[in-house]
Amino acid sequence: MxxxxxxxxxxxxxxxxxxxxxxxxxxxxxxxxxxxxxxxxxxxxxxxxxxxxxxxxxxxxxxxxxxxxxxxxxxxxxxxxxxxxxxxxxxxxxxxxxxxxxxxxxxxxxxxxxxxxxxxxxxxxxxxxxxxxxxxxxxxxxxxxxxxxxxxxxxxxxxxxxxxxxxxxxxxxxxxxxxxxxxxxxxxxxxxxKRTGGETAVRPSTTLLEPGSPEAASSSVGTVEDWLQAIGMEKYRDNFTAAGYTSPEAVVHMTQDCCRPSQKGSFSPRL
Incomplete structure (x- = not known):
């Protein structure tokens, strides 16, 4: 004992x-x-x-x-x-x-x-x-x-x-x-x-990428839906799906030119 x-x-x-x-x-x-x-x-x-x-x-x-x-x-x-x-x-x-x-x-x-x-x-x-x-x-x-x-x-x-x-x-x-x-x-x-990274502890995707690469920024999130939720933009999930952005890797390669406001004033990715 x-x-x-x-x-x-x-x-x-x-x-x-x-x-x-x-x-x-x-x-x-x-x-x-x-x-x-x-x-x-x-x-x-x-x-x-x-x-x-x-x-x-x-x-x-x-x-x-x-x-x-x-x-x-x-x-x-x-x-x-x-x-x-x-x-x-x-x-x-x-x-x-x-x-x-x-x-x-x-x-x-x-x-x-x-x-x-x-x-x-x-x-x-x-x-x-x-x-x-x-x-x-x-x-x-x-x-x-x-x-x-x-x-x-x-x-x-x-x-x-x-x-x-x-x-x-x-x-x-x-x-x-x-x-x-x-x-x-x-x-x-x-x-x-006081300074935080503003990131949530979301699980990694099954594809693990080299640290430091642009793709690695999205590899900590399993799906586009997880990523949108992590940055407070989950209401735009259908917009991303309709535009063909169905994987974190596709989102990584988006640029400002890829996106524009829709006619109704909501965010809409542009192919």
Missing amino acids: IITEYMENGSLDAFLRKNDGRFTVIQLVGILRGIASGMKYLSDMSYVHRDLAARNILVNSNLVCKVSDFGMSRVLEDDPEAAYTTRGGKIPIRWTAPEAIAYRKFTSASDVWSYGVVMWEVMSYGERPYWDMSNQDVIKAIDEGYRLPPPMDCPVALHQLMLDCWQRERADRPKFGQIVNMLDKLIRNPNTL
């Missing part, structure tokens, strides 16, 4: 889902700072966690978060898609760095990758990373350069920190001490948290 501190609010993933949308950005950053501080403590002592995820974070009544390690077996039993079985055991694919999946190379740097996914979980209030993509699709997507888009209303600075944690080369990822310092700066300067 093991005796641990009583944490009134239980595991972080369930707590976030129960309280969707109820916290300020500063409160969420405070949660992230606590987790990073705990991981800094472990990494400074040369411990590698290997299963850092919101399910393994405990929350007390004051929103103080502490790192634990008891949830994986429960989640794997309840959700067979949560892990990928190898000869070396089960790996929680959605939270695991590429080198740990491919070569079972677990280090503090692979924990940093996992921390980036925890950040995404916190800012999306416990949404499932990579949605309903299969394990193999997640592995393939990551290998081709895909990274999770910012959750709704996520500050740009926080999503950039996530992307830093998801650098392909582990040496390029920040250390936990650096992450704590970055979060401290954001907390001291809350204005830096």
Whole structure:
């Protein structure tokens, strides 16, 4: 048996889902700072966690978060898609760095990758990373350069920190001490948290494109309808369909010359 501190609010993933949308950005950053501080403590002592995820974070009544390690077996039993079985055991694919999946190379740097996914979980209030993509699709997507888009209303600075944690080369990822310092700066300067990307956390299409290309901008949206909804223009769905714009790839290549107001004053794509 093991005796641990009583944490009134239980595991972080369930707590976030129960309280969707109820916290300020500063409160969420405070949660992230606590987790990073705990991981800094472990990494400074040369411990590698290997299963850092919101399910393994405990929350007390004051929103103080502490790192634990008891949830994986429960989640794997309840959700067979949560892990990928190898000869070396089960790996929680959605939270695991590429080198740990491919070569079972677990280090503090692979924990940093996992921390980036925890950040995404916190800012999306416990949404499932990579949605309903299969394990193999997640592995393939990551290998081709895909990274999770910012959750709704996520500050740009926080999503950039996530992307830093998801650098392909582990040496390029920040250390936990650096992450704590970055979060401290954001907390001291809350204005830096006001700028958001204005993007919603919509799932990627099955075709994953090279990051940075014009097509990649639309690849995070599965359908034209999803894209229109994401930018608040869902009422023009029939206009796009009638004009033949039925795929995100077709929309990407639209220009200002392709579009004009219709005679009734509503938007209408021009072929």
